Amino acid sequence: MIIDRNSPIPQYFQLQTWLIEQIEQGVFKKNDKIPTEEDLSRLTGLARATIRQAIQNLVNMGYLRRQKRLGTFVLRTQLEPEKSTIIGILMPDIQSGYAPILARGAEDEASRSGHSLILCNTDDLFVKADFHADRLISHHVSGVIFIPTAAGDDLNTQIVSKFERENIPVVLADRIINNLDCDYVTTDNYEGAYHLVSRLIELGHRSIAVTLSDRFSSEAERLAGYKKALLDHHIPINPDLIKIHPGPYAEKSYVQIARSLLKRKKEIDAIFAGHDRIAYIIYSVAEEMGVSIPEDISLVGYDDLRPTCVHAISLTTVHQPIYEIGQESMKLVMERIKSIRKETEKVVLKSTLVERESVADLTARLVEA
Secondary structure: OOOOOOOOOOHHHHHHHHHHHHHHOOOOOOOOEOOOHHHHHHHHOOOHHHHHHHHHHHHHHOOEEEEOOOEEEEOOOOOOHHHOOEEEEEEOOOOOOOHHHHHHHHHHHHHHOOOEEEEEEOOOOHHHHHHHHHHHHHOOOOEEEEOOOOOOHHHHHHHHHHHHHOOOOEEEEOOOOOOOOOEEEEEOHHHHHHHHHHHHHHOOOOOEEEEEEOOOHHHHHHHHHHHHHHHHOOOOOOHHHEEEEOOOOOHHHHHHHHHHHHOOOOOOOEEEEOOHHHHHHHHHHHHHHOOOOOOOOEEEOOEOOOOOOOOOOOOEEEEOOHHHHHHHHHHHHHHHHOOOOOOOOEEEEOOEEEOOOOOOOOHHHHHHO
16 A cells, blocks of 8 residues: 555655656666556555646755656666755654654755655664664665664764765754764753643642653653652652653553552542553553542643543643654754754643543542541
8 A cells, every 4th residue: 555544744745756666666666657647546545736736846955857748757766865854753653753843944944945754663662773774774865863862872872973985964853872973953851841740749649650661761851840849848759659651652561560559549649640641551451440530630741742542631741842743853854954053952741631521629628628
Protein backbone atom coordinates (compact mmCIF):
# COMPACT_ATOMS: atom_id res chain seq x y z
CA MET A 1 0.00 0.00 0.00
CA ILE A 2 1.53 3.30 -1.12
CA ILE A 3 -0.73 5.61 0.91
CA ASP A 4 -1.84 4.96 4.49
CA ARG A 5 -4.90 7.16 4.95
CA ASN A 6 -4.90 6.59 8.73
CA SER A 7 -1.35 7.87 9.10
CA PRO A 8 -0.71 11.37 10.54
CA ILE A 9 2.00 11.80 7.87
CA PRO A 10 0.70 14.07 5.06
CA GLN A 11 -0.33 12.09 2.00
CA TYR A 12 1.81 14.13 -0.39
CA PHE A 13 4.81 13.29 1.78
CA GLN A 14 3.97 9.57 1.71
CA LEU A 15 3.83 9.68 -2.10
CA GLN A 16 7.04 11.70 -2.23
CA THR A 17 8.82 9.11 -0.08
CA TRP A 18 7.51 6.24 -2.21
CA LEU A 19 8.74 7.89 -5.42
CA ILE A 20 12.20 8.44 -3.90
CA GLU A 21 12.36 4.76 -2.96
CA GLN A 22 11.38 3.71 -6.50
CA ILE A 23 14.09 5.94 -7.97
CA GLU A 24 16.84 4.86 -5.56
CA GLN A 25 15.95 1.18 -5.93
CA GLY A 26 16.21 1.44 -9.71
CA VAL A 27 12.53 0.92 -10.51
CA PHE A 28 12.65 4.34 -12.19
CA LYS A 29 16.11 4.82 -13.73
CA LYS A 30 17.85 8.00 -14.84
CA ASN A 31 16.01 9.64 -17.77
CA ASP A 32 12.99 7.34 -17.29
CA LYS A 33 9.60 8.98 -17.50
CA ILE A 34 7.63 8.51 -14.29
CA PRO A 35 3.86 7.81 -14.32
CA THR A 36 1.64 10.75 -15.19
CA GLU A 37 -0.42 12.58 -12.59
CA GLU A 38 -3.49 10.77 -13.93
CA ASP A 39 -1.75 7.38 -13.60
CA LEU A 40 -0.58 8.17 -10.06
CA SER A 41 -4.08 9.30 -9.15
CA ARG A 42 -5.52 5.96 -10.28
CA LEU A 43 -2.73 4.08 -8.47
CA THR A 44 -3.00 5.94 -5.15
CA GLY A 45 -6.48 7.47 -5.09
CA LEU A 46 -4.95 10.89 -4.38
CA ALA A 47 -6.13 14.19 -5.79
CA ARG A 48 -4.11 15.64 -8.67
CA ALA A 49 -3.15 18.65 -6.52
CA THR A 50 -1.65 16.36 -3.86
CA ILE A 51 0.33 14.45 -6.51
CA ARG A 52 1.51 17.71 -8.08
CA GLN A 53 2.83 18.90 -4.69
CA ALA A 54 4.86 15.70 -4.18
CA ILE A 55 6.33 15.86 -7.69
CA GLN A 56 7.23 19.54 -7.38
CA ASN A 57 9.06 18.81 -4.12
CA LEU A 58 11.12 16.14 -5.90
CA VAL A 59 11.86 18.60 -8.70
CA ASN A 60 13.07 21.08 -6.08
CA MET A 61 15.18 18.34 -4.45
CA GLY A 62 16.83 17.45 -7.77
CA TYR A 63 15.36 14.00 -8.28
CA LEU A 64 13.05 14.90 -11.17
CA ARG A 65 12.81 17.32 -14.09
CA ARG A 66 9.72 18.45 -15.91
CA GLN A 67 9.70 18.69 -19.69
CA LYS A 68 6.88 20.69 -21.21
CA ARG A 69 4.32 18.57 -23.08
CA LEU A 70 6.47 15.44 -22.63
CA GLY A 71 6.15 14.66 -18.92
CA THR A 72 8.36 14.29 -15.83
CA PHE A 73 11.66 12.41 -15.96
CA VAL A 74 14.21 11.07 -13.47
CA LEU A 75 17.07 13.54 -13.35
CA ARG A 76 19.36 11.62 -11.02
CA THR A 77 19.09 8.53 -8.84
CA GLN A 78 20.87 10.13 -5.88
CA LEU A 79 21.11 13.68 -4.71
CA GLU A 80 24.39 15.40 -5.35
CA PRO A 81 25.85 17.05 -2.25
CA GLU A 82 25.85 20.54 -3.76
CA LYS A 83 22.16 20.24 -4.71
CA SER A 84 20.98 18.90 -1.36
CA THR A 85 18.35 20.90 0.49
CA ILE A 86 17.15 18.07 2.70
CA ILE A 87 16.81 18.10 6.49
CA GLY A 88 16.61 14.80 8.36
CA ILE A 89 14.49 14.35 11.48
CA LEU A 90 15.19 11.50 13.88
CA MET A 91 12.12 11.08 16.10
CA PRO A 92 10.81 8.36 18.42
CA ASP A 93 7.45 7.65 16.78
CA ILE A 94 6.00 9.42 13.75
CA GLN A 95 2.49 8.08 14.43
CA SER A 96 1.79 8.90 18.07
CA GLY A 97 2.63 11.16 20.97
CA TYR A 98 3.93 14.65 20.33
CA ALA A 99 6.35 13.77 17.51
CA PRO A 100 3.89 14.20 14.59
CA ILE A 101 3.06 17.72 15.82
CA LEU A 102 6.75 18.59 16.14
CA ALA A 103 7.41 17.21 12.65
CA ARG A 104 4.59 19.30 11.22
CA GLY A 105 6.08 22.46 12.72
CA ALA A 106 9.46 21.61 11.21
CA GLU A 107 7.93 20.70 7.83
CA ASP A 108 5.93 23.92 7.59
CA GLU A 109 9.01 25.98 8.39
CA ALA A 110 11.10 23.98 5.89
CA SER A 111 8.55 24.46 3.11
CA ARG A 112 8.68 28.23 3.53
CA SER A 113 12.44 28.08 2.93
CA GLY A 114 12.49 25.58 0.08
CA HIS A 115 13.81 22.71 2.20
CA SER A 116 12.44 19.16 2.27
CA LEU A 117 12.40 16.56 5.05
CA ILE A 118 13.26 12.93 5.55
CA LEU A 119 11.42 11.54 8.59
CA CYS A 120 13.11 8.67 10.43
CA ASN A 121 11.38 6.64 13.14
CA THR A 122 13.79 5.45 15.86
CA ASP A 123 11.32 3.81 18.29
CA ASP A 124 13.57 5.43 20.93
CA LEU A 125 16.25 2.81 20.14
CA PHE A 126 19.92 3.58 19.56
CA VAL A 127 20.30 0.84 16.95
CA LYS A 128 17.57 2.40 14.79
CA ALA A 129 18.88 5.92 15.29
CA ASP A 130 22.35 4.74 14.27
CA PHE A 131 20.98 3.03 11.15
CA HIS A 132 19.03 6.11 10.10
CA ALA A 133 22.00 8.37 10.81
CA ASP A 134 24.01 6.44 8.22
CA ARG A 135 21.07 6.64 5.83
CA LEU A 136 20.78 10.41 6.22
CA ILE A 137 24.50 10.86 5.68
CA SER A 138 24.30 8.80 2.48
CA HIS A 139 21.51 11.12 1.30
CA HIS A 140 23.84 14.11 1.83
CA VAL A 141 21.40 15.88 4.14
CA SER A 142 22.10 19.51 4.89
CA GLY A 143 21.23 19.25 8.58
CA VAL A 144 19.50 17.11 11.20
CA ILE A 145 16.90 17.58 13.92
CA PHE A 146 17.40 14.86 16.53
CA ILE A 147 15.12 13.87 19.40
CA PRO A 148 17.51 11.85 21.60
CA THR A 149 16.56 8.22 22.21
CA ALA A 150 16.10 6.25 25.43
CA ALA A 151 19.62 4.83 25.04
CA GLY A 152 21.32 7.34 27.33
CA ASP A 153 23.62 10.32 26.88
CA ASP A 154 26.74 8.42 25.79
CA LEU A 155 25.07 6.61 22.90
CA ASN A 156 23.07 9.65 21.85
CA THR A 157 26.33 11.62 21.78
CA GLN A 158 27.69 9.03 19.36
CA ILE A 159 24.83 9.81 16.97
CA VAL A 160 25.53 13.54 17.12
CA SER A 161 29.27 12.94 16.65
CA LYS A 162 28.61 10.85 13.54
CA PHE A 163 26.93 13.85 11.89
CA GLU A 164 29.51 16.33 13.15
CA ARG A 165 32.31 14.31 11.53
CA GLU A 166 30.51 14.88 8.23
CA ASN A 167 30.08 18.60 8.99
CA ILE A 168 26.32 18.17 9.19
CA PRO A 169 24.78 20.51 11.80
CA VAL A 170 22.53 18.96 14.46
CA VAL A 171 19.82 20.55 16.58
CA LEU A 172 18.37 18.60 19.51
CA ALA A 173 14.59 18.94 19.86
CA ASP A 174 12.57 18.58 23.10
CA ARG A 175 15.17 16.42 24.87
CA ILE A 176 18.76 17.44 25.50
CA ILE A 177 21.99 15.52 26.02
CA ASN A 178 23.75 16.46 29.25
CA ASN A 179 27.27 17.89 29.00
CA LEU A 180 27.09 18.12 25.20
CA ASP A 181 27.74 21.46 23.52
CA CYS A 182 24.99 21.30 20.90
CA ASP A 183 22.16 23.55 19.73
CA TYR A 184 18.80 22.61 21.20
CA VAL A 185 15.17 23.69 21.46
CA THR A 186 13.17 22.52 24.46
CA THR A 187 10.60 23.80 26.95
CA ASP A 188 10.76 24.72 30.63
CA ASN A 189 9.91 21.22 31.89
CA TYR A 190 11.13 21.94 35.41
CA GLU A 191 9.02 25.10 35.81
CA GLY A 192 6.03 23.51 34.11
CA ALA A 193 5.99 20.57 36.52
CA TYR A 194 6.70 22.83 39.49
CA HIS A 195 3.64 25.00 38.76
CA LEU A 196 1.45 21.98 38.03
CA VAL A 197 2.25 20.25 41.34
CA SER A 198 2.06 23.54 43.23
CA ARG A 199 -1.45 24.00 41.87
CA LEU A 200 -2.42 20.53 43.13
CA ILE A 201 -1.12 21.50 46.56
CA GLU A 202 -3.06 24.78 46.47
CA LEU A 203 -6.21 22.72 45.84
CA GLY A 204 -5.56 20.67 48.97
CA HIS A 205 -3.66 17.66 47.64
CA ARG A 206 -0.91 16.41 49.92
CA SER A 207 -0.26 12.81 48.86
CA ILE A 208 0.75 13.18 45.20
CA ALA A 209 2.14 10.23 43.24
CA VAL A 210 4.17 10.58 40.04
CA THR A 211 5.04 8.12 37.28
CA LEU A 212 7.36 8.66 34.32
CA SER A 213 10.51 7.37 32.64
CA ASP A 214 14.07 7.96 33.84
CA ARG A 215 15.58 7.90 30.33
CA PHE A 216 14.81 11.40 29.05
CA SER A 217 15.99 14.84 30.11
CA SER A 218 12.46 16.24 29.77
CA GLU A 219 10.94 13.78 32.23
CA ALA A 220 13.93 14.01 34.59
CA GLU A 221 13.33 17.78 34.76
CA ARG A 222 9.64 17.21 35.42
CA LEU A 223 10.51 14.87 38.30
CA ALA A 224 12.85 17.52 39.71
CA GLY A 225 10.09 20.14 39.47
CA TYR A 226 7.69 17.77 41.25
CA LYS A 227 10.12 17.26 44.12
CA LYS A 228 10.92 20.97 44.47
CA ALA A 229 7.23 21.88 44.62
CA LEU A 230 6.68 19.40 47.45
CA LEU A 231 9.68 20.65 49.42
CA ASP A 232 8.76 24.32 48.95
CA HIS A 233 5.35 23.54 50.42
CA HIS A 234 6.87 21.58 53.32
CA ILE A 235 5.60 18.21 52.13
CA PRO A 236 8.11 15.37 52.58
CA ILE A 237 9.12 13.45 49.45
CA ASN A 238 7.78 9.90 49.73
CA PRO A 239 9.85 7.53 47.53
CA ASP A 240 6.95 5.06 47.60
CA LEU A 241 4.87 7.52 45.58
CA ILE A 242 7.48 7.85 42.81
CA LYS A 243 7.02 5.14 40.19
CA ILE A 244 9.81 5.15 37.62
CA HIS A 245 9.61 3.17 34.39
CA PRO A 246 13.23 2.33 33.43
CA GLY A 247 12.91 2.66 29.68
CA PRO A 248 11.00 4.23 26.79
CA TYR A 249 7.24 4.49 26.74
CA ALA A 250 5.60 1.08 27.12
CA GLU A 251 1.85 0.81 27.52
CA LYS A 252 1.87 -2.50 29.42
CA SER A 253 4.29 -1.17 32.04
CA TYR A 254 2.18 1.91 32.69
CA VAL A 255 -0.99 -0.20 32.93
CA GLN A 256 0.67 -2.15 35.76
CA ILE A 257 1.81 1.05 37.46
CA ALA A 258 -1.68 2.53 37.09
CA ARG A 259 -3.26 -0.50 38.76
CA SER A 260 -0.84 -0.36 41.67
CA LEU A 261 -1.47 3.34 42.28
CA LEU A 262 -5.25 3.27 41.83
CA LYS A 263 -5.54 0.45 44.37
CA ARG A 264 -4.24 3.01 46.88
CA LYS A 265 -6.90 5.63 46.10
CA LYS A 266 -7.71 6.07 49.79
CA GLU A 267 -4.17 7.15 50.62
CA ILE A 268 -3.21 8.96 47.40
CA ASP A 269 -4.88 12.30 46.54
CA ALA A 270 -3.54 12.75 43.01
CA ILE A 271 -1.40 11.18 40.29
CA PHE A 272 0.96 13.23 38.16
CA ALA A 273 1.57 11.38 34.88
CA GLY A 274 4.86 12.32 33.22
CA HIS A 275 3.06 12.92 29.93
CA ASP A 276 -0.51 12.77 28.62
CA ARG A 277 -0.28 9.33 27.01
CA ILE A 278 0.47 7.92 30.48
CA ALA A 279 -2.38 9.96 31.95
CA TYR A 280 -4.89 8.53 29.46
CA ILE A 281 -3.72 5.00 30.24
CA ILE A 282 -4.31 5.69 33.94
CA TYR A 283 -7.76 7.06 33.15
CA SER A 284 -8.67 3.96 31.11
CA VAL A 285 -7.48 1.65 33.90
CA ALA A 286 -9.44 3.71 36.44
CA GLU A 287 -12.62 3.17 34.41
CA GLU A 288 -11.99 -0.58 34.36
CA MET A 289 -11.42 -0.62 38.13
CA GLY A 290 -14.44 1.54 38.91
CA VAL A 291 -12.28 4.37 40.24
CA SER A 292 -13.80 7.80 39.61
CA ILE A 293 -11.62 10.70 38.46
CA PRO A 294 -11.50 13.23 40.03
CA GLU A 295 -13.97 12.18 42.75
CA ASP A 296 -11.79 9.32 44.05
CA ILE A 297 -8.42 10.57 42.87
CA SER A 298 -7.21 13.53 40.82
CA LEU A 299 -5.16 13.07 37.66
CA VAL A 300 -2.86 15.46 35.75
CA GLY A 301 -0.67 15.04 32.70
CA TYR A 302 1.85 16.93 30.63
CA ASP A 303 2.02 17.96 26.91
CA ASP A 304 -1.65 18.82 26.22
CA LEU A 305 -2.18 16.11 23.59
CA ARG A 306 -5.46 14.95 22.14
CA PRO A 307 -7.11 12.12 24.11
CA THR A 308 -6.26 8.58 23.02
CA CYS A 309 -9.68 7.26 24.05
CA VAL A 310 -13.07 8.55 22.92
CA HIS A 311 -14.63 9.19 26.31
CA ALA A 312 -11.54 10.43 28.13
CA ILE A 313 -11.91 13.01 30.85
CA SER A 314 -11.01 16.63 30.12
CA LEU A 315 -7.45 16.50 31.47
CA THR A 316 -5.65 19.12 33.52
CA THR A 317 -2.19 19.29 31.99
CA VAL A 318 0.68 21.52 30.93
CA HIS A 319 0.54 22.81 27.38
CA GLN A 320 3.86 22.53 25.58
CA PRO A 321 4.41 24.56 22.40
CA ILE A 322 5.30 21.39 20.49
CA TYR A 323 4.58 22.77 17.03
CA GLU A 324 6.82 25.73 17.84
CA ILE A 325 9.63 23.38 18.97
CA GLY A 326 9.61 21.98 15.44
CA GLN A 327 9.58 25.44 13.90
CA GLU A 328 12.41 26.80 16.04
CA SER A 329 14.50 23.65 15.55
CA MET A 330 14.22 24.05 11.79
CA LYS A 331 15.18 27.73 12.02
CA LEU A 332 18.32 26.84 14.00
CA VAL A 333 19.31 24.13 11.52
CA MET A 334 18.96 26.54 8.61
CA GLU A 335 20.98 29.18 10.42
CA ARG A 336 23.74 26.63 10.98
CA ILE A 337 23.65 25.59 7.31
CA LYS A 338 24.10 29.24 6.34
CA SER A 339 26.85 29.65 9.00
CA ILE A 340 24.98 32.59 10.51
CA ARG A 341 25.91 31.74 14.12
CA LYS A 342 29.03 30.52 15.84
CA GLU A 343 28.05 30.09 19.49
CA THR A 344 25.77 27.29 20.67
CA GLU A 345 22.12 28.30 20.80
CA LYS A 346 19.93 27.05 23.66
CA VAL A 347 16.26 27.87 23.20
CA VAL A 348 13.82 27.20 26.06
CA LEU A 349 10.17 27.88 25.24
CA LYS A 350 7.53 28.60 27.87
CA SER A 351 4.82 26.14 28.86
CA THR A 352 1.42 26.98 30.34
CA LEU A 353 -0.84 25.27 32.86
CA VAL A 354 -4.22 24.23 31.43
CA GLU A 355 -6.84 23.53 34.12
CA ARG A 356 -9.73 21.29 33.14
CA GLU A 357 -11.92 18.74 34.95
CA SER A 358 -9.60 15.99 36.19
CA VAL A 359 -8.64 17.65 39.49
CA ALA A 360 -10.84 17.94 42.56
CA ASP A 361 -10.72 20.89 44.95
CA LEU A 362 -9.90 19.35 48.34
CA THR A 363 -9.50 22.61 50.27
CA ALA A 364 -12.94 22.24 51.88
CA ARG A 365 -11.96 18.82 53.23
CA LEU A 366 -8.80 20.30 54.75
CA VAL A 367 -10.83 22.99 56.52
CA GLU A 368 -13.20 20.35 57.88
CA ALA A 369 -10.26 18.28 59.09
